[in-house]
Amino acid sequence: MLTLESATVRFGARAALDAVDLEVAEHETVCVLGPSGSGKSTLLRVVAGLHPPDGGRVLLDGADQAGVPVHRRGLGLMFQDHQLFPHRDVGANVAFGLRMRGVSRRDQEHRVGELLDLVGLPGAERRAVAALSGGEQQRVALARALAPRPKLLMLDEPLGQLDRGLRERLVVELRTLFGRLGTTVLAVTHDQGEAFALADRVVVMRDGRIAQVGTPLEVWRRPASAFVARFLGFDNVVGATVAGTVADTVWGEVPVPGGSPQGACDLLVRPAGVRIGTPEEGLRCVVGTRTFRGNHVAVRLTPERGPVLEAECALRDAPEEGTTVGAGFDAAETVVLPARP
Numbered sequence: 001m002l003t004l005e006s007a008t009v010r011f012g013a014r015a016a017l018d019a020v021d022l023e024v025a026e027h028e029t030v031c032v033l034g035p036s037g038s039g040k041s042t043l044l045r046v047v048a049g050l051h052p053p054d055g056g057r058v059l060l061d062g063a064d065q066a067g068v069p070v071h072r073r074g075l076g077l078m079f080q081d082h083q084l085f086p087h088r089d090v091g092a093n094v095a096f097g098l099r100m101r102g103v104s105r106r107d108q109e110h111r112v113g114e115l116l117d118l119v120g121l122p123g124a125e126r127r128a129v130a131a132l133s134g135g136e137q138q139r140v141a142l143a144r145a146l147a148p149r150p151k152l153l154m155l156d157e158p159l160g161q162l163d164r165g166l167r168e169r170l171v172v173e174l175r176t177l178f179g180r181l182g183t184t185v186l187a188v189t190h191d192q193g194e195a196f197a198l199a200d201r202v203v204v205m206r207d208g209r210i211a212q213v214g215t216p217l218e219v220w221r222r223p224a225s226a227f228v229a230r231f232l233g234f235d236n237v238v239g240a241t242v243a244g245t246v247a248d249t250v251w252g253e254v255p256v257p258g259g260s261p262q263g264a265c266d267l268l269v270r271p272a273g274v275r276i277g278t279p280e281e282g283l284r285c286v287v288g289t290r291t292f293r294g295n296h297v298a299v300r301l302t303p304e305r306g307p308v309l310e311a312e313c314a315l316r317d318a319p320e321e322g323t324t325v326g327a328g329f330d331a332a333e334t335v336v337l338p339a340r341p
Ligand SMILES: Nc1ncnc2c1ncn2[C@@H]1O[C@H](COP(=O)(O)OP(=O)(O)OP(=O)(O)O)[C@@H](O)[C@H]1O
Pocket: 011, 015, 016, 034, 035, 036, 037, 038, 039, 040, 041, 042, 043, 190
């Protein structure tokens, strides 16, 4: 339904979007992720028609959108810079897009009621926007974006300003809602947790290019590069040379899954794949900080050689800070990443 063909946007000599190809299928939720400045908002703005591409094309249902203004693209926008109208009540905010399209007053009222039920704010039509909590305002903004039944809903940091607990709850609600409505969604977020919980596919961006596209599970299991691995929060990445099922690294020999690419590469060892034993077993390390994360502990280990290692262990197995332990590696939790460029 949405196709980007080699979409390019330049600011001066720099490409904020560098020949990006992307397809979003009908009923699909795609989340674009990436560090600050990687081009996420630029991608959304090009699709929305808020910024013309300097090269390439944007197609919606096969139709080239060159020259088509924002309000003619059939999109629902929920952008940070499209805040609610503070002096209008909830009903008037949700009805905005319908009024613009000349929908009759009766139909507007009916649709607004429907939308408010849908986003969990039944009967809120006459409430003042300023008197709503952040989460409620977010729901109103969503109802407003959905009201004209857009063919594509575009969200920019949809839950950005909300606190963590509320975000986690809303993200599940959104996913259920989009599934039920069959809405096609393109969302941008810098929060990986949010993207992974919401998306059918995630797009990881770096310097205006796509670093990886895949389902959350694919990207999580097999990051395409050291960049993606680090972006996902995996810091145990070292240079390695793989021969058979063994990677030679600064940490010593690390077992890797059968069928891994051979030769020079980057190697990711997930924290769950670092086993902590006695100093006689494996790589000698001094135990640094321990961070309690609900049902496990993240332990930072300083090995006798090579970069810091993060290990994950059960609460009762967490070693004392300052003690010396031995680290072993589990092949099932290692991923051979493509060679460095
Ligand atoms: N109007 C503009 N003029 C000049 N440069 C711009 C403009 N808009 C964006 N850029 C540059 O383009 C690059 C991509 O910006 P963009 O806002 O798309 O990134 P982003 O991934 O959305 O970042 P963030 O997460 O911080 O919002 C950045 O280097 C940014 O400085």
